[in-house]
Amino acid sequence: MEAEKQSEWGPIAWAHLSSVRNQSPLIQCITNFVSMDLTANTLLSAGASPAMLHSSNETPDFTPQVHALYINVGTLSDNWLPAMKLAAEIASKFKKPWVLDPVAAGASCFRLKACLDLISLKPTVIRGNASEIIALANASVGFTKGVDSSHDSTDAVEAAKSLANSCGAVVAVSGAVDIVTDGNRVVGARNGVPMMQKITATGCAVTALIAAFVAIDPLQALEATASALAVFGVAGEIGMEMARGPASLRMHLIDSLHGLDQTAVISRVKITTS
Ligand SMILES: Nc1ncnc2c1ncn2[C@@H]1O[C@H](COP(=O)(O)OP(=O)(O)OP(=O)(O)O)[C@@H](O)[C@H]1O
Ligand SMILES: Cc1ncsc1CCO
Ligand SMILES: [Mg+2]
Structure with a gap:
């Protein structure tokens, strides 16, 4: 599923979604309380199988069985961090x-250090908003308005490349344009609608979708990541045609993701290589 031309991205994204539907990868999610419901429903709608298991007592048995691990630090607390690190270590072993969502990475020293420690355990993909990726690349607090971004994704291209080069992960920055880089190649996915920012945890949910797409194509994490972001954006666009506001968009986005067909994906996916 190597991508060279813009016109090839629609079939690439469709191939990834089809594989997720056919293989139904098991995704362990250690995620925040706000996002659990939307994240699990997003994975189910895409055809994957979510499991919100986070106890360090069961991780040694469970993590070796999963197809991918998703870690999100959104409602981080002292006792969850060791469980996250243990799961990441087992996934790597x-x-x-495994995929990291560094929610509000720049909000506090505790959170920044937790994210940097997790990154040292070699995630396959890191997906954050622009302020989160800038905070990680600079290893400094600030740059953020809590869990929301105070930057555009295009402000974070160099930060994303630098982070990808320093840690070896594919790095994705969500926004009006979703940017994905392995430190060398940079692609932009232009799907989605601004109203998606008005539903809490859409970022968390799309990071889980990235984990499902990477689960079925682990050797091409950049292609899988860009495809997941574009597919989620297409579901948002189609959902917006029926929505009256954030609450109904949440429902229609999930319905649209479940119902996406080949024609819609291939005609709507907008991914460009810069
Ligand atoms: N202006 C926009 N236009 C189109 N789509 C957008 C826009 N802003 C964000 N999105 C989409 O909304 C989703 C969430 O991205 P966002 O950057 O808001 O994540 P986030 O800040 O991590 O969210 P959260 O912390 O609530 O999970 C992504 O799929 C992204 O592509
Ligand atoms: C609102 C909120 N607070 C911590 S995590 C979260 C979900 C969006 O990131
Ligand atoms: Mg977020």
Whole structure:
């Protein structure tokens, strides 16, 4: 599923979604309380199988069985961090892809250090908003308005490349244009609608979708990540045609993701290589 031309991205995204539907990868999610419902429903709608298991007592048995691990620090607390680190270590040991959502990375020293420690455990993909990626690349607090971004994704291209080069992960920055880089190649996905920012945890949910796409194509994490972001954006666009506001968009986005067909994906996916 190597991508060279813009016109090839629609079929690439469709191939990823089809594989997720056919293979139904098991995704362990250690995620925040706000996002659990939307995240699990997003994965189910896409055809994946979510499991919100986070106890360090069961991770040694469970993590080796999963197809990918998703870690999100949104409602981080002292006792969850060791469980996150243990799961990441086991995922790496068993060569399972794992994906990090560094929610509000720049909000506090505790959160920034937790994210940097997790990054040292070699995530396959990191997906954040622009302020989160800038905070990580600079290893400094600030740059953020809590969990929301105070930057555009295009402000974070160099930060994303620098972070990708320093840690070896594919780095994605969400926004009006979703940017994905492995430190060398940079692609932009232009799907989605601004109203998606008005539903809490859409970022968390799309990071889980990235984990499902990477689960079925772990050797091409950049292609899988860009495809997941574009597919989620297409579901948002189609959902917006029926929505009256954020609450109904949440419902229609999930319905649209479940119902996406080949024609819609191939005709709507807007990914460009810069
Ligand atoms: N202006 C925009 N136009 C189109 N789509 C957007 C826009 N801003 C964000 N999105 C989409 O909304 C989703 C969430 O991205 P966002 O950057 O808001 O994440 P986030 O800040 O991490 O969210 P959260 O913390 O609530 O999970 C992504 O799929 C992204 O592509
Ligand atoms: C609002 C909120 N606070 C911590 S996590 C979260 C969900 C969006 O990131
Ligand atoms: Mg977020």
